[in-house]
Amino acid sequence: MQILETPLHVVPGVIPKKAALLRKDCGIETVGDLLTWYPFRYIDRTKVYTVREINDELPYIQLVGRLEQIKLVGKQKKQRLSALLRDSSGIVELVWFQGIKYVQDKIRPGMDFLVFGKPANFHGTWNIPHPDIELYSAEKAAQASKLQPVYSSSEAMKRAFLESKGLSAMIQNILRFVEGKIDETVPESMRHELNLIGLEQAFRWIHQPSNPEELKKAEKRLKFEELFFLQIRLIRQNLVNKRQIKGFAFESIGKYFNTFYKEHMPFELTNAQKRVIKEVRSDVARPIQMNRLVQGDVGSGKTIVAFMSMLMALDNGFQACMMAPTEILAQQHYLSLSELARAIGVNIRLLTGSSKTKERREIHQALEEGTLHILVGTHALLEDKVKFHNLGFVVIDEQHRFGVAQRAKLWAKNHLPPHVLIMSATPIPRTLAMTLYGDLDVSVIDELPPGRKPIQTVHRYDSERPVVLEFLKKEISKGRQVYFVYPLIEESEQLDYRNLFEGYEHLVSWFPAPQYHLSIVHGKLKPADKEFEMQRFVKKETQIMVATTVIEVGVNVPNASVMVIESAERFGLSQLHQLRGRVGRGADQSYCMMITGVKLSSDARIRLKTMTETNDGFKIAEVDLRLRGPGDLQGTQQSGTLDLKLSDLSRDAALISWCREQAQALLERDPNLEAAENHCIKERLLLLQSKQMNWGRIS
Ligand code: ADP
Ligand code: MG
8 A cells, every 4th residue: 555545543543533633624634645644835934024124014034032021911810921022123022921931931031032923912012922942043043944834724623633734744653654665656867857856855855845845846746647647637638539539521611611701601701610620620530529618608609600610510510509508599500590591491490498389399209300400499408209210419508517417418419429518608717617527529719700899898886876866867869779697696686586576677667668668577577578688679669678687698689788787796707707798799889887886795806806907707707717616616516626725727738738738748748657667657657546536527
């Protein structure tokens, strides 16, 4: 057994009670678990200050001085021990309220001490309560000058002397226990080439760095440990997938694609769109199933990319389908695609839960006969009754709302699985995409169609609502339309609906008939009623659409130029960005107005500020990732735990790419890790596998 797998409680000197507490409160069971309980920060003890330098900005300070007056102040229970420390620049008071006896025995006037603590300001004079003190000598000073680790611990741990210092002591003990026994996981030659220190050294230096350079080296090595093995796993998984899954080869580009491209393109494609279409083209030309994720910000023009990809299938005698998570979204896709399809005589139909029986039957038949080329729909497409003549291409919108089992159903609709193009409007930072979707090819549409004016975004408080409403009147008088969105969160649904309806009433009083007309759409409406209201807005019969977040995805009304978001502090960043993406689709200047109360959490402030500062979905996703952590990010829930303790997906972007390159290079040299020198890598992988890190397949 490897030493890192040793249960903590069998290590000499570890008190069983403490081991049990660590397991209970932190999930720490083994020596390795404790060694990867990394300090979350360090206190810099490399610098010695002078008394005169004490100020508000220094959280901790280290001084060297001579003790002068030492005395007990106050009565019995409220007694404190006070000692004055003088250095060349002045005098500061050291104070103890507890452990007085113990300290008293150690200090005498005239002794030199190295003092470390957090200065406190009491009525304008500085003192240092409960400092760490050490008898000073030049020799000792050299030893003491280092970065002191700070560990997190629970309340119960603190009571059991497992606070930061106690943990540090325990880790010191562990480091002695493992000395010379930690198996190296990266071959010597590779470490040399990549300038990586040994694993054992890295553990030692991360917990006890003598200087910032040691800390840096330790961090680099340990982050490499996490990311390199993660990437090897992902790349191998990807190779396995690609090797195993046969698919249809679309040999040529034909009539549909060419006719559309030459004669019916509604606009010039952006370079990003062209690039992604080319990527799809080269994928589907091979007899291997494509699994490609296309990321593009809202409004970047994913629809036409999907459409032209589907034409490649049609040209080769295959059918295509597009699946969307909601009925409204499916409808919207159907409308945009039919417009594109009409000109070249492509047959396209919509199938959702509310399709009528007769219609359904027609669709089923046309589908089996092969006269229906493209089917757009919701989960209804998955039903067993839906049989294709020859399905070859599937577009999935907002994939994160589909489960693995559901996608598997789609694959089974032909004797080989169709090519899969997943469209995501939730931009995931590249680094994260690479890590999470290592087994998926990723395309990015990182360019918006020309002529868009950036949406102007402002934050307004509740009290400023009248100003906002006056502004809306002006916009409406220019013929524009407006969205008014209310949050709807399951836990407070009742209250949310009340807010929505009260808000609606309030708006009606500001915008009275017959001059103004309002639509209202929310989750409690029947699909048909919802549709009716939506259509009134689409047809410009109403100027204001009051809604809950049902309009979050997909709706395309280019004439709508203002998005007002009520209680904006309750929305997450990606939701705010999605909502804002509903406007700015036409040529007019568009606006997003976020209304909030005055009480805002610091995270909410960051969200609002980010929104007003940038329209870039990728930047927003980076901030979102920083605020929420990858576990909460949309689309990542099904990907299993990342188990990264030191690396930070948003901050370590460059390192992640580098580790990926190294992993790729290694697997090219030695795909099965058979070389003797790579034995240690293989061992490490086997161990990780046996621990069953949870890597669900993503597509
Ligand atoms: P999304 O990526 O959000 O799905 P859409 O495909 O709905 O974006 O496109 C948004 C709008 O931009 C649509 O009205 C579409 O017709 C238009 N559009 C897409 N690509 C271009 C382009 N290259 N030039 C001009 N307009 C475009
Ligand atoms: Mg879209």
